[in-house]
Amino acid sequence: MCDSDGHLDADGAHALLARQTRLQQEARAVLADLRLIACLEGVGRPMPVGSFVTGLMAWPDIDFNIVCRDPRPGPIADAMRPLFDHPALRRVSYHNLFGAFNATGNARDEGFYWGIYYYADGDPANPLWKVDCWFLPEGAPRGELDLIHRLERELTDETRLAILWIKDAWHTKPSYRDTVLSVDVYDAVLDHGVRTPAGFAAYLRERGKPDG
Secondary structure, X not given: OXXXXXXXXXXXXXXXXXXXXXXHHHHHHHHHHHOHHHHHHOOOEEEEEOHHHHOOOOOOEEEEEEEEOOOOHHHHHHHHHHHHHOOOEEEEEEXXXXXXXXXXXXXXXXXXXXXXXXXXXXXXXXXXXXXXXXXXXXXOOOOHHHHHHHHHHHOOHHHHHHHHHHHHHHOOOOOEXXXXXXXXXXXXXXXXXXXXXXXXXXXXXXXXXXXX
16 A cells, blocks of 8 residues: 555555545445434434544444434434334444443533444445444534534645545554544644654654554
């Protein structure tokens, strides 16, 4: 994927962009097949966020924030109930992260979380898709929309490729999505000039984060 100087070569760049486009297309098909938007609208206002919106997809994952006037587990479960009849649904994960169950104590981390796991055509030979659904109260202090707007303003062809390359190199590592997050990648590329996985590893070490 990289040339002798450690830079992303043309074939590698083409592969990253082609996969990103394919994943976005497949994500739309997943949402249509599950009729997920209709389910989410039964309880609140769904807003797609994350790499599906920004065009920075490196694996089969979709993120939603659902803003609710009064988020409660019962009505949310009722709205999501039609999903359980879908033959391609593998499993669902539910977490209450309000009050004492919010490990960070930060208001921005409060919500009801549903993780939806789906195989296209109900076939485990196909990639497993995960759809993260966060049910949040009106006015919840979340920063995803600000990040989306920033990426829309500042992404260039160069920085898009750098982010996709770093995500590709990192998303299977144990630390990724635990102590190393996508926002670390965006900060490294947009604010600190990082352009390669090696540069990102150095960026993490400087901040006392695991680089593997």
